[in-house]
Amino acid sequence: MPELSVIVHGPNTQDHLTGLLDSLADRPLPDTEVVVAAVGDWARETARRHAPRVQVLPLPDGTSDATARTAGAARATGRWLHFVRAKDGLPPGSTRTVAERVAELPGAVDVLLLDHLRSTWRSSGLPSADGPLLARAGRTDLALDDSAYLLRLTPLLGTRVLRAGFWRAHEDRLTTDDEPRAALAALLLADRVAVLPHIAQEDRRLRPAALPPVTPDRHYALVDRYESLLDLARERPAVYTVLYEIMVRDCLRAFSRGDMPEDVAREFFHRAGAAALRLRPEGHRRPAGPEGVRRSLLEEGAYGKYRAFQSANRARRAVRSTVRTGRRRLGARIRDQQYRRALHRPVDPRLAVFAAYWNRGVACNPAAIAAKLAELAPHIHPVWVVTGENAALLPPGTDHVVPGTRRYWEVLATAKYLVNNVNFPNAVVKRPDAVHLQTHHGTPLKRMGVDQLPFPAAAQGLDFDALLARVDKWDYSVSSNSHTTRMWERAYPSRFVSLDHGYPRNDVYYTAGADDIRAVRARLGIAPGRRAVLYAPTHRDYEAGWTPRLDLAALSDRLGEDTVLLVRGHYFYDGAASPLTGPRRFGRVVDVSSYDPVEELCLAADVLVTDYSSIMFDYANLDRPIVVHADDWETYRTTRGVYFDLMAEAPGPVARTQEELTGILTTDAWRDDGAEKARAVFRRRFCEYDDGRAAERVVRRVFLGQDEASLPPVLPIGERTPAPKPEEAS
Template structure:
């Protein structure tokens, strides 16, 4: 790297929804001699992500909550390049962008302060959409321009990412440019520059986060839009051409914000009043309104005619509603009866003593919802639980379980009136999120495989998924339960919406710390495991690229090789319920026990001396017991390619990894499954993935969600070294 690089790429901010990972990986994949990368990483996750790229990148770790302006300034202070390119951690860089910018800035004279260039836009739905700025930049040409000669450049999208600043210029005007209001800094850079050069080439990716994943704007943030333009117009007061463009941008942005932002009535009125005063006070001489409806809107703003403007909006909305109603009438006819009943129930008050629970697409009382419901009975017995269960599974419910069957009259009534709705998947899209109801998403595992929006690049996993409808359901979540920081981060990435993450542990895993020797012995007795026998639980996961389940092991041979002293418990994934089981013949031989239909799965884990799995999330839960885990990964490359994964299990496995049956047999018939090397791998895995599971997760969730207790008053998570898992079968049977 040269002593003075041409370009410093200053990456700054938190690792929002894990976008920083892709940005830094792309920069690392194409190192450039003429550029340096400085990462002002905000928060632990960003810091950990950035540190993986040292010493190639210069990393500055900043505390969580550091604002964008402070992070940019800190990164710029560490930069040594002649030019600065500020890239937010959520954004991206097209391939070759740093090289293009470094080469172009090397040709610019010192009289140029800002290089303005094109960008592409991305959302969760699409990537690489062209911006509207290309034609404007192309018309401006590449030569250094004074802004007075090309004021139209102020119409280029106001991002810091689509311009690079000469380092000396940045330092001379840092007091104006160091602000959390990025559009203000972007405009101010042009207004303060002596000359601006243009490059009609995309060298930045502006990634727009889902608005639903962001905190709602405060009244002060809305009002700040008006203040932004008032200050900018003050900077441009002696530059008529720039002033006229900025005034037009102010009126346009104020009207758009007023119409599109969901402001409370009193905030909307005050915003309109402030925007009206600014529009009148700052209006240029001889200014003329545009023709048509836009001109009418601007006139109403200048008049301060709030009521008239709202009437105009209502009239336009009515016309659109009538047209939509005509289109939707036929489609809605079939569900009219259900909708009528549901609407009637929604009109009644929410019942604060009613909670609806569901698990695994209404399969029964299971998983995290079951553990929460049980703890709710202890801590808040006045809240009545009702389970949603299919008709086929209703007969399997524990005696006395109040339940409803989907589609029935009472089903819609309880969904409409319940204060609390708890699920480890999602409720149907037709379920309305009432403002005073609480939706608790518990999930049902720690993610190794890609989930949510991260499935989009994988056709086998994404088949038939309506991701827009998925996000509409996610937007109803108030709380999302997590067992570890890895899960918290991946849920934020896969399900971008504005919910509160509960880093409390998985309630279903509490039993791994509360069960005693008698519980372990009782489960093994129910399963028919003779005293003194070793039990190995084999629990493979579902594969999206397979239509059904075919065991990837010759189970008869494995059982024979393990010998009579070992019982092989085999649990097929629940996706294959109802299909003809390939285990039937083996079950009749007595060499294995088919536990596919046995619930709860936590009992099976308590009963097992060891777990054999492939990529199932059961490994994360079982690790709480601190018992041996063996990974059978004969198709890892295929699984990783077709489904996508969040980390390399082969490098971070919880124990020995077998790539074929012979290797698996060798591990299980020697001490390799439980030797010192296996114990070290398991310990590292537990530190990472059993972070919040300590036996009191359900209590924390119930106290926080149902009892409304403050986070600081909840039982703290016990450090891993102070936890005592349930006794192993060997310990339980010898006591």
């Protein structure tokens, strides 16, 4: 009996079935069978081209989704069932991940919840909003009564993997053409659910004009859906209340955005209002403000008053928008005039403006350059651009400006040197006698710049014309190795000069001593003799929030008392709630996401565990073990795009599952001869120019005007001495 049956069902709408089956057939899937309930001739022909790797169950044209699902489930023999519509997709590697997860679930679990991507006819690979909810649930199985918020997950049956016995026990209730009803019913009927907070489904929305028109009965069915579901939750107060809130929200949204004919809209409003009044939980209070007014009018069935309220709100928003727009335009004109006046002043050769990570503070390559500048060229005055909320965190005495202020525009207009590891705003004018230094903030594994164009998940929201206009202002671009130099020239095609001097932020990996390492480990509470594992995953464009891809509590328990897990979330998630509140284990799991600088964390760590983060290239300078945890490599490579195959050129052992990672870290595999050889190859390629004197070379070349021949030469990698390892320092 296979662990998992993937049941693909439906017609080959717009030929999406072909790509779906190609992805499933792309690599062997142990413990998994694929059953295609093919509706219509085209789907049947497509499926049969993939036999015998898939089982084909031909069904006549017009067979409903519910009937096709049921037929496919009857043919399936797996312990778990994953229903996938023929028009949807499965990200590369996701089915293997699901099969591995269900194999480890206890028998009490009925439903496994997955994360998903969203795609439309014009875009693909967009994140869902479900990530934070799934992260909150963690990886332990739970009952819905204790976690009713899971009802707020997008109601897709494809993001619920069902235990086959559970499906058979509740087949009648789950067999419906209303997929959201089936998805919610699966949660309500399950004894316990578990979570796999990974991308394992692609919800592909077809262009509305390609779909049949929505009939009045389909509009009214929304109310019927929730009436039947609330019947299932009647004796469960917490669940009932959340489901009721979802019903009212969905009905109001459908009414406001459904584009219904007037007579249909009026009837829908009255049906929804009657249900909202009749099914309201005892003692339930409406929210305050406009939302409360909407709900009150809905329950009263006051259709005319609600329409008037909508019109008044639209008018009020229009007035507010006009006022805000006027204020913004006036403020922009004033700032523009100030900036333009400042541009007529002479450039100040003793003024340098520094910024890092979208004005987060003194950090990264700009910070290392500024420090060396104070030593070699103290006559040049540095001013940092820092947001108001981060200004309080600056080192004492740091001269800074806050974006948008008068002095901010003045220093940008008059500084001789502008240094950033991202880009300054589009409005910044490149003066002929000013020097723009782009330091970057990592070695590129993932596609960057114009190379993101073929990858919609990575490119969403990017204005490539504006990006290239910013790139054209660069005079210099800092690089740490030949690979990076070539990729920057490809990703940012312009006339800048590449400074093959190394990344200044990495100098510390050669200049730090034993005292420095002991001090930072003491600040982090790492006792001498304990192993520190730094876990630093990267951002994923196809996830809405940060979800640790490891069960950190379980990993910590397996690694034991002598290992501390330092967990570093990506800086993109600074504003999000930490998902690490639960898994802290008596000081053995430490959230260091807000700890700066990250270089100190690297100095403190005995081993780095990462996925596709550029931190691996920097950490390799220390010549310490690196382990890659790549559970979603195929999805990441497909949606984000990469410059080389990390699986073939990794800096150390690669784990595709948590169990493999645990095995590596609980044996000598993380630091054996094979790991050392892989790391040596990786270091030769990617630590090419980093030798501890990168900042000095940059300052002498850019700020002091020295030519290349007079700069300190890059020390061959075999002659460099990295900072001592923690065991050596102690």
